[in-house]
Amino acid sequence: MLTAACQAFAEVFTKQSTIECQVESIEDTICILFPSCPFCNNQLATCSVLGGVVEEMIVWLYRKDTLDSVNKVLRDYSLNITPRNNDSHHVLITLTRKAGKHRN
Numbered sequence: 001m002l003t004a005a006c007q008a009f010a011e012v013f014t015k016q017s018t019i020e021c022q023v024e025s026i027e028d029t030i031c032i033l034f035p036s037c038p039f040c041n042n043q044l045a046t047c048s049v050l051g052g053v054v055e056e057m058i059v060w061l062y063r064k065d066t067l068d069s070v071n072k073v074l075r076d077y078s079l080n081i082t083p084r085n086n087d088s089h090h091v092l093i094t095l096t097r098k099a100g101k102h103r104n
């Protein structure tokens, strides 16, 4: 479900910004890809602009103002945003259940 929402965002984002954005999902991990970065031409490993885009996407998906308030809503889950292979043009998003909290 989160994957579908990310794909919707990627489509809108690609149209509005003309920055190509793709979404892939592998099991519980969502990968956001920026195959043709207009800022650095995919030359820089650390492209901070795109990290900001992914954060914005998460905040938008959950209809919140900040990443902090998203994390509050997630409660028992933690959201991790990490670059794959230290390349910020491939961003992995995972939602993992926090250990030690079991409530029904």
Ligand SMILES: [Zn+2]
Pocket (backbone or CB within 6 Å): 037, 038, 039, 040, 041, 042, 043, 044, 047, 050, 089
């Ligand atoms: Zn870049």
